[in-house]
Amino acid sequence: MAVITVLGAGVMGTALTFPAADNDNDLRLVGTHLDDDIIQSCKEQRIHPRLKRRIHDNVKPYFYTEIAQAMQDTEVIVLGVNSRGVHWAAQALAPYLHPGHIVMMVTKGMESNDGELAILPDVLRANLPEGIRDQISFAAIGGPSIAGELAARHHTNVVFVSRNPDILPGLQRLFATSYYHVWSSTDMVGVEVCVALKNPIALAVGLAAGLVERKTKEQGPDVAKAQMHNYAAAIFAQGLAETAYIVNLMGGRPETVFSLPGAGDLYVTTQGGRNSRMGRLLGMGLSYSDAVEEMPGETIEGVDATIAIMPAIQTMIQSGKIDENALPLIRTMHHILTRNAPVDFDFDSFFASLPMFNPPVTRN
Amino acid sequence: MAVITVLGAGVMGTALTFPAADNDNDLRLVGTHLDDDIIQSCKEQRIHPRLKRRIHDNVKPYFYTEIAQAMQDTEVIVLGVNSRGVHWAAQALAPYLHPGHIVMMVTKGMESNDGELAILPDVLRANLPEGIRDQISFAAIGGPSIAGELAARHHTNVVFVSRNPDILPGLQRLFATSYYHVWSSTDMVGVEVCVALKNPIALAVGLAAGLVERKTKEQGPDVAKAQMHNYAAAIFAQGLAETAYIVNLMGGRPETVFSLPGAGDLYVTTQGGRNSRMGRLLGMGLSYSDAVEEMPGETIEGVDATIAIMPAIQTMIQSGKIDENALPLIRTMHHILTRNAPVDFDFDSFFASLPMFNPPVTRN
Numbered sequence: 059m060a061v062i063t064v065l066g067a068g069v070m071g072t073a074l075t076f077p078a079a080d081n082d083n084d085l086r087l088v089g090t091h092l093d094d095d096i097i098q099s100c101k102e103q104r105i106h107p108r109l110k111r112r113i114h115d116n117v118k119p120y121f122y123t124e125i126a127q128a129m130q131d132t133e134v135i136v137l138g139v140n141s142r143g144v145h146w147a148a149q150a151l152a153p154y155l156h157p158g159h160i161v162m163m164v165t166k167g168m169e170s171n172d173g174e175l176a177i178l179p180d181v182l183r184a185n186l187p188e189g190i191r192d193q194i195s196f197a198a199i200g201g202p203s204i205a206g207e208l209a210a211r212h213h214t215n216v217v218f219v220s221r222n223p224d225i226l227p228g229l230q231r232l233f234a235t236s237y238y239h240v241w242s243s244t245d246m247v248g249v250e251v252c253v254a255l256k257n258p259i260a261l262a263v264g265l266a267a268g269l270v271e272r273k274t275k276e277q278g279p280d281v282a283k284a285q286m287h288n289y290a291a292a293i294f295a296q297g298l299a300e301t302a303y304i305v306n307l308m309g310g311r312p313e314t315v316f317s318l319p320g321a322g323d324l325y326v327t328t329q330g331g332r333n334s335r336m337g338r339l340l341g342m343g344l345s346y347s348d349a350v351e352e353m354p355g356e357t358i359e360g361v362d363a364t365i366a367i368m369p370a371i372q373t374m375i376q377s378g379k380i381d382e383n384a385l386p387l388i389r390t391m392h393h394i395l396t397r398n399a400p401v402d403f404d405f406d407s408f409f410a411s412l413p414m415f416n417p418p419v420t421r422n
Numbered sequence: 423m424a425v426i427t428v429l430g431a432g433v434m435g436t437a438l439t440f441p442a443a444d445n446d447n448d449l450r451l452v453g454t455h456l457d458d459d460i461i462q463s464c465k466e467q468r469i470h471p472r473l474k475r476r477i478h479d480n481v482k483p484y485f486y487t488e489i490a491q492a493m494q495d496t497e498v499i500v501l502g503v504n505s506r507g508v509h510w511a512a513q514a515l516a517p518y519l520h521p522g523h524i525v526m527m528v529t530k531g532m533e534s535n536d537g538e539l540a541i542l543p544d545v546l547r548a549n550l551p552e553g554i555r556d557q558i559s560f561a562a563i564g565g566p567s568i569a570g571e572l573a574a575r576h577h578t579n580v581v582f583v584s585r586n587p588d589i590l591p592g593l594q595r596l597f598a599t600s601y602y603h604v605w606s607s608t609d610m611v612g613v614e615v616c617v618a619l620k621n622p623i624a625l626a627v628g629l630a631a632g633l634v635e636r637k638t639k640e641q642g643p644d645v646a647k648a649q650m651h652n653y654a655a656a657i658f659a660q661g662l663a664e665t666a667y668i669v670n671l672m673g674g675r676p677e678t679v680f681s682l683p684g685a686g687d688l689y690v691t692t693q694g695g696r697n698s699r700m701g702r703l704l705g706m707g708l709s710y711s712d713a714v715e716e717m718p719g720e721t722i723e724g725v726d727a728t729i730a731i732m733p734a735i736q737t738m739i740q741s742g743k744i745d746e747n748a749l750p751l752i753r754t755m756h757h758i759l760t761r762n763a764p765v766d767f768d769f770d771s772f773f774a775s776l777p778m779f780n781p782p783v784t785r786n
Contacts, residue, residue, distance in 0.1 A: 110647065202655030210648035215656035215769055217779060226780065234783040239656075239769045241779040283474065284574035287693045291566030292579035292603075295686030302680075313778050316666075316680040322659030325689065329651045405579055405603045414677050415581060415605040416590065419598040 059083055060232055063132040065125075065147060067093040069205035070164045071138020072106050072113065076209050077238035079114035081231075086128040087113070088120045090139055090146075097121050109209050122150075129154035134162060134232065137182070141167030141362055144178050148185035155186065157193035160225055162218070164199050167363050168254040170370035173377075175308060177250035195222045197229060200249035200319030201241075202326035208238065215239045217319050219249040241318070248314030251305045252323060254367070255388075257360035259297030260327035262391050264334035265401050266290035268341020290328070296387045296408045297324060303384045303411045307374075333360040345398040361395055368392050383410040423447055424596055427496040429489075429511060431457040433569035434528045435502020436470050436477065440573050441602035443478035445595075450492040451477070452484045454503055454510075461485050473573050486514075493518035498526060498596065501546070505531030505726055508542050512549035519550065521557035524589055526582070528563050531727050532618040534734035537741075539672060541614035559586045561593060564613035564683030566690035572602065579603045581683050583613040605682070612678030615669045616687060618731070619752075621724035623661030624691035626755050628698035629765050630654035632705020654692070660751045660772040661688060667748045667775045671738075697724040709762040725759055732756050747774040 060083050064071045067089040075085045089097035099107045100119035106112075113119070120128040129135075132154075139147050144165055151161070161182070169176045176184075179196040186194075201216035208214045218229050218240055226242035234240045243249060266286040301320055302312040314320060328334060336358045339349035346361075371388070374380040386407040393399035406420045424447050428435045431453040439449045453461035463471045464483035470476075477483070484492040493499075496518075503511050508529055515525070525546070533540045540548075543560040550558075565580035572578045582593050582604055590606040598604045607613060630650040665684055666676040678684060692698060700722045703713035710725075735752070738744040750771040757763035770784045 202652050202659070204649070204652055206648045207650060207652045212648055212650050212653055213656065213767075213769055214652040215659075215772065227783070230783045234785055236785050239772075239782050241773055241782050243779055245778060284570045284576055285568070285693075286571060286576050287568055287690045288566050288571045288578040289576055290693075291686045291690040292577065292682065294689045295566070295579075295682045298685055299681060311778055313776070316685070317663060317773065317776055317779070318656065318659045321662055321680070321685050322655045325658045325692075326651045326655040328689075329649075329654075403577075405577055408579065408603075409605055409681065412677070412681055414609060414675055415607055415681070418603050418605050419591070419594045421598055421600050 060133045061086070061131050062134045062136060062232065063088060063128050064136040064138055065151065066090055066138030066143065067096045067100070067106070067119070068138055068140065069108050070203070071136060072109055073205035073208040074136055074138070074164065074233070075114055075117045076211060077233050077235040079116035080235050081233070083116065083232055085114065085117040086120055086132070087117050088125050088128045089122055090143065091122050094121060109206060111209050125150065126154065132159070134160045134229070137161055137163045137165055139165055140357060141165055141178065141359060141366070142357070144182050145185055148182050152187055152190070155190045155194055157190070159194040160197060160229065161194060162197040162199065162229065166253045166257065166359055168251065168367050170367055173370055173373035175304065175367060175370045177247060177254070179246060179250060195220060195225045197225060198246065198250055198253070200253050200323065202318065202322045204326060211237045213237050213239070215318055215322070217241045217243050217249060219243045219246050221246050243314065245311045245314045247308045247310030248305045248312070249319045251308060251310060252301055252315055252319040254363050255297070255301045255304070256324045256327045257333045258364045258388060258391055259293070259301070259324055260331070261333040261337040261358070261360035262293045262297065262387060263290045263328045264337020265341035266293070267334070268338040269401065271338070272342045292405060292408065293387060293403070294324065294328065299409060299411055300385050300387050307380065332356055332358050336360065340394060341401055346395050347398065364388065364392050364395055381411065383407065424497045425450070425495050426498045426500060426596065427452060427492050428500040428502055429515065430454055430502030430507070431460045431464070431470070431483070432502055432504070433472050434567070435500060436473055437569035437572040438500055438502070438528065438597070439478055439481045440575060441597050441599040443480035444599050445597070447480065447596055449478065449481040450484055450496070451481050452489050452492045453486055454507065455486050458485060473570060475573050489514065490518065496523070498524045498593070501525055501527045501529055503529055504721060505529055505542065505723060505730070506721070508546050509549055512546050516551055516554070519554045519558055521554070523558040524561060524593065525558060526561040526563065526593065530617045530621065530723055532615065532731050534731055537734055537737035539668065539731060539734045541611060541618070543610060543614060559584060559589045561589060562610065562614055562617070564617050564687065566682065566686045568690060575601045577601050577603070579682055579686070581605045581607050581613060583607045583610050585610050607678065609675045609678045611672045611674030612669045612676070613683045615672060615674060616665055616679055616683040618727050619661070619665045619668070620688045620691045621697045622728045622752060622755055623657070623665070623688055624695070625697040625701040625722070625724035626657045626661065626751060627654045627692045628701020629705035630657070631698075632702040633765065635702070636706045656769060656772060657751060657767070658688065658692065663773060663775055664749050664751050671744065696720055696722050700724065704758060705765055710759050711762065728752065728756050728759055745775065747771065
């Protein structure tokens with residue numbers, strides 16, 4: 059039994075309280091300054107309004123103003139803010155961190171940092187005071203885990219990752235249940251790159267559904283007899299190849315991409331959600347600026363991640379650290395999202411980073 | 423320009439005629455003895471009744487009784503029969519094969535052969551007369567390619583594979599178009615194992631949709647708020663791990679599993695089709711024998727493949743060639759399909775073949 063404090067009362071942070079609370083841990087759910095309505099509802103009715111579910115009896119909700127109290131005697135901190143909140147979270151947590159604390163991130167994303175790519179646990183660490191950042195351990199979670207399904211106690215298989223292998227068995231014991239199956243890994247880079255890139259790739263996979271609708275409108279219902287799953291699948295496969303390329307570049311293990319954290323999580327992410335919906339709108343022919351208007355107030359993590367990583371990718375292509383032919387999918391998506399470029403992939407440029415394939419014969 | 427004869431007038435063999443015919447090749451579509459109605463329709467109305475599409479002007483349809491004529495001057499033979507038809511096809515083709523012929527298979531499946539696993543191009547080869555089988559080349563196609571989408575000329579990305587690298591550039595040139603993008607590989611084992619196993623795995627992924635329906639019926643609509651994509655995604659990832667294990671065992675390249683032929687094709691196969699429908703029925707709680715009654719007259723390739731490979735897998739586990747912990751998904755599916763076992767996976771037994779993960783903490 060341990061005291062676990064979750065910072066960020068979104069769906070994923072809150073969903074994680076279910077297995078941890080089922081294991082009789084003492085859970086504290088702290089909203090950010092943007093989560094007051096959620097915490098209010100949790101305090102008054104014990105209902106999480108976005109999960110639409112009763113929170114566990116072992117969970118105590120706290121407003122952000124009550125964070126000092128929520129951090130008392132805490133052993134593990136789960137960081138459930140969104141990718142834009144990591145710098146803020148470093149400041150918010152700093153006063154309360156003690157040597158031996160474990161910070162486990164469920165936040166998804168990457169950043170460009172002085173021309174290099176950075177995973178979020180490293181961004182968090184770099185933003186903590188020097189005195190403490192080397193005395194705490196960082197962990198993260200990868201793998202297919204839709205929050206509502208975990209909160210419903212449906213079988214969910216994930217990987218806990220940390221560069222410090224000593225903390226992993228303990229973390230597994232705190233969270234693993236009969237429905238939450240937790241493997242562990244020390245490939246922090248591999249898992250975190252997968253977690254960050256699944257959203258841009260799922261957005262790209264989602265383009266196919268919109269393209270079919272557009273073609274149906276333009277060319278008549280005969281077109282709709284055939285979907286465009288072949289198109290989506292090629293993007294799926296190229297997305298994995300580009301993820302593996304970046305993982306390899308950053309010193310991670312490409313094998314991680316081909317299991318739960320990469321292929322498994324990407325599969326789940328393509329089955330619905332905001333990134334897929336944005337993809338569909340773009341596939342239908344809307345420019346990005348028009349598509350955003352159709353999804354007011356929603357954070358599209360795939361868009362944020364694409365924009366966040368591109369400065370470093372461009373720098374690294376210029377310096378020769380990244381092969382200019384290795385990332386056609388991510389680069390095309392960046393043009394679609396930032397230059398209103400049309401949805402049009404040069405498929406023959408795919409898979410150039412995979413030496414086991416000989417290149418295609420190109421015909422126009 | 424070449425003469426290309428397709429044996430088997432099913433949807434996939436026929437779909438392949440579109441890019442080849444668009445390249446001005448001379449295509450001959452030969453039905454099997456089971457395809458007479460299809461060929462009749464193609465001859466009389468130029469409509470393929472299952473593709474529901476007009477065949478290309480460069481395609482000439484032939485009844486099986488006309489095979490001698492269809493094979494005259496042929497350079498490439500595409501084999502489009504189903505997995506049960508490979509032995510028959512060897513006999514049907516034998517009289518017409520000449521040195522230098524290329525036989526390219528789109529048939530999906532594997533067999534158990536004297537306690538070893540065999541890929542279908544090797545089964546075909548072994549069933550051809552000794553005098554000719556070493557004088558022809560074998561090729562196959564892997565990757566996400568739904569027939570109706572290829573026939574609609576939607577972008578489709580595939581891999582042509584042969585142990586004979588010399589024939590690959592020529593094959594690519596015959597088939598590659600602006601919408602049919604063809605890479606090549608010499609990893610015949612890797613591609614063919616992916617092609618064979620995607621159907622059993624897609625069937626298993628499909629269980630999740632049925633499980634949700636069943637839970638909703640048993641426990642009320644509250645359950646239906648949460649789907650079971652996390653469950654499906656774990657099966658997706660474990661399916662790739664088991665495919666890679668078998669590819670490695672048979673001397674192929676596991677990298678092939680993680681791109682178009684494995685992950686890409688599996689993604690497409692989970693998006694619908696007969697295997698997914700069978701999975702859904704089993705997930706809903708029907709025994710396999712009852713589920714079959716709901717899909718009369720349909721060949722479920724995932725079922726055939728699971729049953730076909732299990733004798734060799736069991737023999738190889740007994741002899742220690744296969745680790746008994748490596749294939750929990752395929753073995754559980756075999757129990758579901760042949761012993762009416764309930765749909766119940768031991769998720770904690772997954773990923774044991776992946777050394778980069780430490781095992782989970784098991785709780786019941």
